[in-house]
Every structure is written in C-alpha cells, then in structure tokens.
Amino acid sequence: MAKIGSSDLDVSRLCLGGNVFGWTADERTSFAVLDAFVVAGGNFIDTADSYMWRAPGNSGGESETIIGRWMASRGNRDSVVIATKVGSWPQRPGLSRANIVAAAEDSLRRLQTDRIDLYFSHTDDAGTAQEETAAAFDELVRAGKVRTIGASNFTPERLRSALEISAREGLASYVALQPHYNLLERDFESAFAPLLESQGLACLPYFGLAKGFLTGKYRPDTEVDSARAEGAMAYMDDRGLRVLAALDEIAAAREVPVAAVALAWLADQPTVAAPIASARTPEQLTDLLPVLDLTLTKTELAKLTKASA
Numbered sequence: 001m002a003k004i005g006s007s008d009l010d011v012s013r014l015c016l017g018g019n020v021f022g023w024t025a026d027e028r029t030s031f032a033v034l035d036a037f038v039v040a041g042g043n044f045i046d047t048a049d050s051y052m053w054r055a056p057g058n059s060g061g062e063s064e065t066i067i068g069r070w071m072a073s074r075g076n077r078d079s080v081v082i083a084t085k086v087g088s089w090p091q092r093p094g095l096s097r098a099n100i101v102a103a104a105e106d107s108l109r110r111l112q113t114d115r116i117d118l119y120f121s122h123t124d125d126a127g128t129a130q131e132e133t134a135a136a137f138d139e140l141v142r143a144g145k146v147r148t149i150g151a152s153n154f155t156p157e158r159l160r161s162a163l164e165i166s167a168r169e170g171l172a173s174y175v176a177l178q179p180h181y182n183l184l185e186r187d188f189e190s191a192f193a194p195l196l197e198s199q200g201l202a203c204l205p206y207f208g209l210a211k212g213f214l215t216g217k218y219r220p221d222t223e224v225d226s227a228r229a230e231g232a233m234a235y236m237d238d239r240g241l242r243v244l245a246a247l248d249e250i251a252a253a254r255e256v257p258v259a260a261v262a263l264a265w266l267a268d269q270p271t272v273a274a275p276i277a278s279a280r281t282p283e284q285l286t287d288l289l290p291v292l293d294l295t296l297t298k299t300e301l302a303k304l305t306k307a308s309a
C-alpha cells in the first residue's frame, strides 16, 4: 500500500482504470472485473464524469454509474478509494466554480456516495482564474464532499502556479498529478518529476499499459481486435520492439505476465504511488494483478529503462 502525497489515502500499488466500464466492458463484466480486483487486494479505482461519452450509444457518466451500482450492491464503499474527474466532459466543461460544484453533485449521485476520495481537474482550463478553481475545490473539501484533490493534463507551469495559489490563500491543494506516463511515454520524468518531488505530490500515471501495447499482445504481423488497436500500434517501432524484448526476458525469468512487469517498472519510478491501468475482462486483470506485490531488481529496472531510452 502507498500513501498519496501528503493525504491520508492509503492505496494499492495498482489503480484500476475505469474508462472501460460501460464502454468495452458491459455492466456484468465490469462487476466481475471490480470484484476480482478487490478480492486480490486492490482498493483504488479511477473514473471520470466524462467516461465514456465518445463511445457509440453513450453520453457520459456510464462508468461512474456502474461503479456506483457495484459499490451499492457490494456494500463496500468504505473499503475502496474512488478517484473521479471534472472538466473535460462537453456537457460539463471547464473548471469554473459553478461547473465544479454542479459536476461534483452529479458524480456523487451517480457514484451513490456522499464523498469523492480524490477529485481531479481532468484538464486545465485557461478560461477560468486558478483562484476561482482553487476556492471551489476548497469549498467542496470543507463541506466533506471531497477528501483530496489532484490535477491531470496540466503544464508544469500551470501546476506550479495552482500550487502557489493554494498555498498563498490557505486553500486545499493538489496532492497528486495524473500524467500520461509509461515505459514508452517518459516526458514526465524531466517535465514534472522534480516539481512533484519538491512539492511532495504523488504521480498516478495513466495509460500504464500504453493502450495495451505493453501487455505484449501487439507483435509485428499480428492483428489485434481492440478499440485501442490504432493507438497501441503507434508504438510498433524499433524502440517499442526493444522494450517488448526486455519485458519478455524479465517476464519469462520471473514467471509473470509481460503486463505486470511493465506496471512494476512504472510503480517503482520516483514519485509514482500507483500506475493506472484498465482491464476489459477478469482474465485480462489476472495478468496485471502480480504488480500488487512484484518488485523488480535494480538490474531489471535498469534493463527496461535502457531499452526504452
């Protein structure tokens, strides 16, 4: 288990990505994935009000609704840590006070809960003063509707100024950043890691499996039937193949799936509290679960870092 930054949230070494629920996983399968995750010791689930409004037949809110129904039917709200987000759903865009307050009420209703454990700005909003956003989140924290807050898809400069404003005004402050970060996307390391380290923020990387590429199911001359195939195939180049070869070698030696090795590398990087990755079925989840207690050796970590350079 790991603490998220300066908060008292104690989370598993894997955060279960929720964008599949109501998209590539129907409600019954979503429940099965969620059940298997908590049975294995996972407690941390990431969603957003917007998931997955882009999917055919959806309008948004589907993922939160499924997670809410699951928690209600299992009676386990107090034993899971729920992260959700505001700001990127066309129906509730931006980080104005009015939008944040209304979106939080909607998320609480869909999640069938009285508080959000970790509430993210899903994306920056240059059209709203950061003072207004900070005051709105602080209001929700004081009301007990939100426990802690985080930022996603900010530039380092805007994250820094948001942190400065919260500190100066004595308002609730971001405790975590959710950036795009994995073995094949490493800009985070130079752009953000020093800032997070100096400010005591936790990193919760999204696309932990590079849209499925780091599970090892994408290989040259193979065709994968997946809603994510196009995005994942973008990594099929010399570097991607080098990373897969290093993952294959370590996975074989440790007798664990490739996906778990990729997530263990991420979990061991400075400032990372828990990588976020999703699974569409309980069988897929089985391949990710070893990360909950898989620690790579220094040599294994270095081999992967070098392969992905």
Ligand SMILES: NC(=O)c1ccc[n+]([C@@H]2O[C@H](COP(=O)([O-])OP(=O)(O)OC[C@H]3O[C@@H](n4cnc5c(N)ncnc54)[C@H](OP(=O)(O)O)[C@@H]3O)[C@@H](O)[C@H]2O)c1
Binding pocket: 016, 017, 018, 019, 020, 024, 046, 047, 122, 152, 153, 178, 205, 206, 207, 208, 209, 210, 211, 212, 213, 215, 217, 225, 226, 227, 228, 229, 259, 276, 277, 278, 279, 280, 283, 284, 285, 287, 288
């Ligand atoms: N803050 C943000 O802006 C942001 C953006 C994106 C995502 N996120 C969060 O991060 C989470 C993770 O991102 P993601 O789910 O899009 O991508 P990901 O974790 O990089 O990839 C997960 C996908 O890989 C495939 N997969 C997983 N395990 C597998 C296995 N054992 N065998 C074969 N395929 C497997 C599945 O897709 P298929 O079976 O469909 O191929 C699964 O949905 C999201 O759920 C969301 O919570 C946040």
